Amino acid sequence: MNERIIKILTDAFPQLIEKFFTMTIPLTALSFALALVIAVLTAMIQYAKVRGLQTLCRLYIWIVRCTPLLVQLYLVFYGLPSLGIVLDAFPTAVLVFGINEGAYMAETMRGALEAVPTGQLEAGYCVSMSYLSIMRHVILPQAFRTAFPGLSNSLISMVKGTSLASVITVTEMFRQAIVINGRVYESLALYTEVALIYLAFCSALTLLQRWGEKKLNAYGGTR
Amino acid sequence: MLEVQHIHKSFEPGAEVLHDISLQVNRGDVVAILGPSGSGKTTLLRCINFLERADSGTMIFEGEAHDLHRITRREIARIRQKTAFVFQNYNLFLNKTVLQNVTLGLISGRHMNRTDAEAAAKEALERVGMAARSDAYPRQLSGGQQQRVAIARGLAAHPDIIYFDEPTSALDPELIGEVLSVMRRLADEGMTMLVVTHEMEFARNVSSRVVFMDGGRVIEEAPSAAFFAAPKEERSRSFIRSILRRGEED
Ligand SMILES: Nc1ncnc2c1ncn2[C@@H]1O[C@H](COP(=O)(O)OP(=O)(O)OP(=O)(O)O)[C@@H](O)[C@H]1O
Ligand SMILES: [Mg+2]
Numbered sequence: 001m002n003e004r005i006i007k008i009l010t011d012a013f014p015q016l017i018e019k020f021f022t023m024t025i026p027l028t029a030l031s032f033a034l035a036l037v038i039a040v041l042t043a044m045i046q047y048a049k050v051r052g053l054q055t056l057c058r059l060y061i062w063i064v065r066c067t068p069l070l071v072q073l074y075l076v077f078y079g080l081p082s083l084g085i086v087l088d089a090f091p092t093a094v095l096v097f098g099i100n101e102g103a104y105m106a107e108t109m110r111g112a113l114e115a116v117p118t119g120q121l122e123a124g125y126c127v128s129m130s131y132l133s134i135m136r137h138v139i140l141p142q143a144f145r146t147a148f149p150g151l152s153n154s155l156i157s158m159v160k161g162t163s164l165a166s167v168i169t170v171t172e173m174f175r176q177a178i179v180i181n182g183r184v185y186e187s188l189a190l191y192t193e194v195a196l197i198y199l200a201f202c203s204a205l206t207l208l209q210r211w212g213e214k215k216l217n218a219y220g221g222t223r
Numbered sequence: 224m225l226e227v228q229h230i231h232k233s234f235e236p237g238a239e240v241l242h243d244i245s246l247q248v249n250r251g252d253v254v255a256i257l258g259p260s261g262s263g264k265t266t267l268l269r270c271i272n273f274l275e276r277a278d279s280g281t282m283i284f285e286g287e288a289h290d291l292h293r294i295t296r297r298e299i300a301r302i303r304q305k306t307a308f309v310f311q312n313y314n315l316f317l318n319k320t321v322l323q324n325v326t327l328g329l330i331s332g333r334h335m336n337r338t339d340a341e342a343a344a345k346e347a348l349e350r351v352g353m354a355a356r357s358d359a360y361p362r363q364l365s366g367g368q369q370q371r372v373a374i375a376r377g378l379a380a381h382p383d384i385i386y387f388d389e390p391t392s393a394l395d396p397e398l399i400g401e402v403l404s405v406m407r408r409l410a411d412e413g414m415t416m417l418v419v420t421h422e423m424e425f426a427r428n429v430s431s432r433v434v435f436m437d438g439g440r441v442i443e444e445a446p447s448a449a450f451f452a453a454p455k456e457e458r459s460r461s462f463i464r465s466i467l468r469r470g471e472e473d
Contacts, residue, residue, distance in 0.1 A: 119314035122274050126308035127328025127376060128300065137327060141318045 005189050012180050012190060016173050020197060023172035027093055027162045032155055034098025035105050042102070043109035043143075044135065057106070064103035070164060072096050077168040093165040101154050101161075108150035112143040145216045152209040156202050163198075173197065224250045224415060225271075225384055230280035230291060232263075232270055240266050241277070242439045248384065248417055253410045255426035255447065256419045258436035259462060264419040265311075267436070268388050271417070272308050273299045285383065304333065307377025311389045313369040315361040315376070321348065322357040325376045333380060340379075347379035348372070351405050367398030371405055378409075385409070387418040423466050427451045435459045 042057045064072075077092045087095070116139050124134030144151075166175035177194045181187055225248040232241040240263045248254050256264050270277040270291065280291040284302050315324050325344035329335040335343070348354040351371040361369050370390055377385050390406070391399040403425055410416060410429050420426060426433055426447060433450040435443040435458075443456045454460045 117314075119310060119312060120316060123308075123310065123314035123316065123376075124328075124332075125274065126272060126303065126306075127380065128303050128332030129328060130332075133331045137331060138316050138318065145318070 005186060008180075008184050008186050009189055009193050012177070012193060015180065016176055016194060016197060019171060019176040020173040020201075023170065024159070024162050027090070027097070027165060027170070027172060028155070028159050030094045031097035031101065031162070032158055034094060035100075035102035035154070035158070036151070038098065038102030039105035039109045040140075042106035043113055046106075046110050047113040048131075061103045061106055064100055069096070069100050069161065070167065072100060073164060073168050089165070089168050089170045092168060093162070093170050097158060097161060097165075101158050105147075105151060105154050108147050108154065109143060112145075112147035112150070113139060115146050116142045148213060148216060149209070152205070152212070156205050156209075159202055159205070160198055224248060224285055225417070226283040227271060227291070228281045228283075230267065230270055231278045232266055232275065232280075233278060240439050241270065244280075244436075244439075244441055246434050246441065246444065248415060250383075250415055251413045252432060253414075253416045253418065253430040254432045254434060255430035256417065256434045256436060257421075257426060257462070258442075262436045263439040264436055265388050268308075268386050268417070268419055272303070272306060272386055274308075304380075305383040307380065307382040307385045309370070309373050309377055309385060309387045309390050312393050313361070313366070313373045315369050315373055317361055320358050320360055321353060321364070321372050324361070324372055325379045328376065329379060343379045344375070347375040350378060350408075351375045352401075365398060366394045367401045370394065370402045374402075374405055374409075384415040384417060387416060387420070389419050389421065391420070391422060421466070423451075423463075435462065437462070 042060065045053045045057050073092070073096050076087065076096050077089065080087070120138050120142065121131075121134055124138055129137075162172055163174035165172050166178060169175075171179070174194055177190050181190045184190070226246070228245045230241050230244040231239060233239040244263075244267055246254070256267065258264050266275060269275040270280070271282070273294070277291040282289045282291050282294075282302075285305070289298055289302070315321075316327060319327060322341065322344055325347055326337070326340040329340035329343060330337060345354055345357070348357060351374050353368060353371050353375060356364065356368065356372075361372070364372070370393075374385075374390075387406070391402050394402065399422070403422060406416070406418070406425070407429050418425070418430065430447050433443075433445055433447045434441055435450070435454075435456070437458050443450065443454060443459045445455070450459065451463065454463060
């Protein structure tokens with residue numbers, strides 16, 4: 001590797017890292033939080049078989065899972081303005097990523113809720129608890145443990161997925177790399193550098209997931 | 224204190240699981256429900272505690288009559304405040320410690336404050352000999368221990384009646400004794416209990432009355448001494464014989 005490339009990479013690194021911490025991570029965090037709220041609500045509605053709303057949830061999951069994320073981004077950012085709905089790039093990204101991943105996470109959560117034995121709910125009723133407090137104290141905590149690997153998976157895939165926001169002008173880390181590359185034309189080196197940063201961060205998340213799973217298993221495992 | 228009349232229940236149309244079941248439990252009674260597998264014992268108990276909705280029938284609970292089919296959620300909640308249910312497979316809250324298993328219902332179901340709830344829970348756990356394991360999680364306990372905690376969970380709220388659905392059937396033989404002895408002690412203390420069981424020893428020596436069911440009907444209802452000494456119905460006789468025979472083989 002010649003000195004020019006090394007200099008390009010070392011100059012790019014702080015800029016990439018800056019975008020990573022100021023854009024990629026906040027974008028991921030906000031989108032994931034939104035997705036989690038959507039997922040829990042959607043899963044609970046289906047678990048409780050709330051009529052009407054249940055159909056709406058199925059519809060949402062169906063449409064979101066069966067259309068490409070990239071198309072959804074374009075639709076909201078470039079399409080909706082012609083209906084008079086104009087959103088900035090960053091909020092658009094949060095909204096689309098949240099709604100998109102929310103559909104997958106809703107299925108993860110629903111599966112986890114349904115995996116909690118019905119006896120847990122019945123035992124709650126028999127000690128005079130209400131449906132909602134049984135959900136809160138007994139069913140949801142157990143479901144979160146079951147869903148934990150799946151939700152971690154979603155989080156990790158979301159970190160990488162935020163790079164798609166580059167196509168709607170959000171200057172997160174990947175777009176920053178594209179911008180730098182426009183000046184220096186070192187695609188291989190620069191994109192490798194970006195890939196390594198994603199790799200390092202997602203590896204850290206993977207380790208965190210393992211640690212979390214161990215912690216959750218402390219009280220006897222879910223089985 | 225508890226009387227049910229003419230309970231009917233089917234899960235699928237045309238296949239009635241309970242045909243016109245009536246029974247009565249007086250205060251301080253220990254009533255054993257016996258019967259072969261599939262005779263509807265669990266379904267009956269679940270209808271009585273509203274885990275299943277009966278198709279028709281009446282319940283008179285502490286003097287108040289309720290239509291079992293049309294009963295409202297509020298009435299159910301009120302009756303449940305005075306009852307406890309012990310499941311065959313314990314159903315302890317798996318994400319809660321032993322102590323929390325007992326306090327959760329008191330705090331969140333009965334709006335007791337934490338201090339009182341913990342005191343009541345400790346006392347109930349003492350009674351079943353599980354106070355020393357207060358901080359354990361259900362999965363760290365043997366089946367017998369879990370079932371004793373489940374009994375404590377019911378006891379802590381001072382119910383007027385406890386329903387048991389085959390509380391020892393999921394247990395290894397060497398663990399059955401510890402649960403039965405807790406139940407026997409409760410009976411001695413005058414607790415009203417309605418117990419579905421296959422433990423003939425318990426039915427004969429602890430329960431005051433026996434209800435024998437087969438095919439979704441009550442075949443015979445009698446004081447336990449009379450039932451075991453001289454069962455009136457042929458089906459009761461053959462049931463007792465088959466159970467005793469199975470006992471000898473074990
Ligand atoms: N949820 C259900 N849906 C459909 N059929 C059911 C359901 N629960 C019970 N049954 C049927 O009702 C009948 C009575 O079952 P139940 O569990 O009450 O019998 P049991 O006397 O408790 O038997 P065991 O001694 O094996 O526990 C059985 O034929 C069973 O198949
Ligand atoms: Mg049964």
